[in-house]
Amino acid sequence: xxxxxxxxxxxxxxxxxxxxxTGLESLVDQIISVITNDGRNIVGVLKGFDQATNIILDESxxxxxxxxxxxxxxxLGLYIIRGDNIGVIGELDEELDxxxxxxxLRAHPLKPVVH
Amino acid sequence: xxxxxYFKDLVGQEVTVELKNDLAxxxxxxxxxxxxNIKLENTRVVDQDKFxxxxxxxxxxxxxxxxxxxxxxxxxxxxxxxxxAARREARGA
Numbered sequence: 001x002x003x004x005x006x007x008x009x010x011x012x013x014x015x016x017x018x019x020x021x022t023g024l025e026s027l028v029d030q031i032i033s034v035i036t037n038d039g040r041n042i043v044g045v046l047k048g049f050d051q052a053t054n055i056i057l058d059e060s061x062x063x064x065x066x067x068x069x070x071x072x073x074x075x076l077g078l079y080i081i082r083g084d085n086i087g088v089i090g091e092l093d094e095e096l097d098x099x100x101x102x103x104x105l106r107a108h109p110l111k112p113v114v115h
Numbered sequence: 116x117x118x119x120x121y122f123k124d125l126v127g128q129e130v131t132v133e134l135k136n137d138l139a140x141x142x143x144x145x146x147x148x149x150x151x152n153i154k155l156e157n158t159r160v161v162d163q164d165k166f167x168x169x170x171x172x173x174x175x176x177x178x179x180x181x182x183x184x185x186x187x188x189x190x191x192x193x194x195x196x197x198x199x200a201a202r203r204e205a206r207g208a
Contacts, residue, residue, distance in 0.1 A: 024176060033172055037181065039136060041168050053152070053178055065168060087134060087181040090158070090172030097171035107167050113135040113181055 024049040027091055032057075034081060035088040039110035041065070043092060044079065053083030063102075065110075070103035087113055117204045121197065122147040122185075131161060131186040132177055138166055140175065151179035 027046050034042045034057065044060030057079045064072040122144070131141045132153060139162070142155030156174045160166045169175070
């Protein structure tokens, strides 16, 4: 069983205190990619959040994927997205993102979340 | 509380989280909270050709409400311990 030896146990205790709050604090003022429950992908700068995962997104735009043409970007501006509707919040790696050729990407739009 | 404690012990392990929109994300479990929201590091999407939507994302926060499965390494789980804990929890301890 993992974590029986004293060293691992100490490590585990340390991990426990670190692992109990998955705050979005570390992502504030960073560019994030949000996947919403209706299957949309919205990219923007995280300005604020709360316990219900409601978020404030600045300079946001929606990335629309399709199988027929490259990725389209619709500018949205300052948005509040309700936590109920949020699936994933990803930290966007700007270097990686810049290396992508969006005009070549083809994909089916994401499916909506079914509970 | 049981699964919250259980996931805290799994921090550092490689897991695959399958979401309710069929997206599957593999990564290292970084942290978990009382809502079973999951933070993964070093993420990659399982079927990258089908889901290029997260190609430039390496760390992500997954809302607990949208998780369908969390796939764990079979040797990362002590099934008997979990079984005992679940029995105690069910008994109302």
